[in-house]
Amino acid sequence: MPIIKIPTPLRAYTEGEKDISVEGKTVNAALDSLLSIYPDLKKSIYNEYGQLRAFVNLFLGEEHIRDLEGLDTPLTEKDLLLIIPSIAGGRG
Numbered sequence: 001m002p003i004i005k006i007p008t009p010l011r012a013y014t015e016g017e018k019d020i021s022v023e024g025k026t027v028n029a030a031l032d033s034l035l036s037i038y039p040d041l042k043k044s045i046y047n048e049y050g051q052l053r054a055f056v057n058l059f060l061g062e063e064h065i066r067d068l069e070g071l072d073t074p075l076t077e078k079d080l081l082l083i084i085p086s087i088a089g090g091r092g
Contacts, residue, residue, distance in 0.1 A: 002030050002079045009085060013041040027058060028071035030081055045083070055086040 001021040006014050014020060020037065024030035035042050047053050058065045059082040065073045075081065 001077060002075045002081060004030060004034050005080060005082045007083055007085055010041060010044055010083065013044060014038045025075055027065050027073045027075060027081060030075055057084045057086060059084060
């Protein structure tokens with residue numbers, strides 16, 4: 001089963017779990033599987049139009065999925081999908 005690595009700020013929605021095994025042969029299917037387990041996570045990943053939020057980055061290994069096949073990127077049983085939120089701020 002592919003594993004999705006959950007960043008610390010989103011673990012409040014996954015009961016503190018950081019590595020979650022999911023079903024799915026694509027990134028999109030894996031995210032659907034994740035959200036079937038932890039539905040409260042949806043508002044942090046998708047906007048009101050059902051699109052990935054702009055600050056949510058998904059990496060398959062070291063490759064951003066937008067450089068692959070986006071949400072249709074295929075997954076294998078041994079893949080690790082990382083959710084990495086963008087962080088903004090600092091001094092202006």
